[in-house]
Amino acid sequence: MKILSVDCSAVACSAAITENERIIASAFINVKLTHSQTLIPMIEGLFKVSTVGLDKIDGFAISAGPGSFTGIRIGISAVKGLAAAKRLPCAGVSTLLAMAYNYIDTDCIICSVMDARCNQVYNAMFDIEGGKIGRICDDRALMCEELAEEIKKISQTSDKRVIIIGDGAELFYEFVKDLENVCIAAPERRYQSAVGVAAAAKPLFEQGKASPPEALMPVYLRLPQAERELKLKRSKEK
Numbered sequence: 001m002k003i004l005s006v007d008c009s010a011v012a013c014s015a016a017i018t019e020n021e022r023i024i025a026s027a028f029i030n031v032k033l034t035h036s037q038t039l040i041p042m043i044e045g046l047f048k049v050s051t052v053g054l055d056k057i058d059g060f061a062i063s064a065g066p067g068s069f070t071g072i073r074i075g076i077s078a079v080k081g082l083a084a085a086k087r088l089p090c091a092g093v094s095t096l097l098a099m100a101y102n103y104i105d106t107d108c109i110i111c112s113v114m115d116a117r118c119n120q121v122y123n124a125m126f127d128i129e130g131g132k133i134g135r136i137c138d139d140r141a142l143m144c145e146e147l148a149e150e151i152k153k154i155s156q157t158s159d160k161r162v163i164i165i166g167d168g169a170e171l172f173y174e175f176v177k178d179l180e181n182v183c184i185a186a187p188e189r190r191y192q193s194a195v196g197v198a199a200a201a202k203p204l205f206e207q208g209k210a211s212p213p214e215a216l217m218p219v220y221l222r223l224p225q226a227e228r229e230l231k232l233k234r235s236k237e238k
Helices: 035-050 069-084 095-103 144-157 169-173 194-206 225-237
Strands: 002-007 013-019 022-029 059-065 090-094 108-115 120-129 132-135 140-143 162-165 182-184
Touching: 002 035, 002 069, 002 194, 013 035, 013 194, 022 035, 022 194, 035 069, 059 069, 059 095, 059 194, 069 090, 090 095, 090 194, 095 108, 095 120, 095 132, 095 162, 095 194, 108 144, 108 169, 120 144, 140 144, 144 162, 144 169, 162 169, 169 182
Parallel strands: 002 059, 059 090, 108 162, 162 182
Antiparallel strands: 002 013, 013 022, 108 120, 120 132, 120 140
């Protein structure tokens, strides 16, 4: 099964074409351009260099959140548009889970973090053992200090290395850098990518849990800033 996967959850943007566990083609770009400028040209480039056109794609995978509200909407809209013509199945996966696949070959505890601003991070933790990923907690938004306390307890009770990964890794690592068995991911494995999205989506396709394109929806852990400000304004007016 050939899957076109996309990640637009943060500043970086990536796309990949995979078949089972084989990466046919992938692209990653980390520049200050909007995903509306980079995503479609990137996908077209993958079709061209791989000779795998849209007509040969069997399904789509996308990081549905958490992450940048705008980026996630752009990615989901693009996938819906590409999948709609042939009503190909789509799988939305957790951005934080997809990151953990960067270390699928390493027995460790993964702490996925994304910068949620205001000293908060989007986070989930995973236990990787023998090439299998076990979820330790649900996706959530919490203060850096709260997460640091959890990591401190884990580092004291587990012999496994705790690896901090994601676009918020450098920000959060400052809170735990003095703890034993805690390290920041290597730069080449640090960021979310479409290859990880494909790996996270593969079980969903195999289990028949993919959905039609119109059912694909973003997953937000908190309201967008504009909605939060409006809600606050209305509460003050009462």
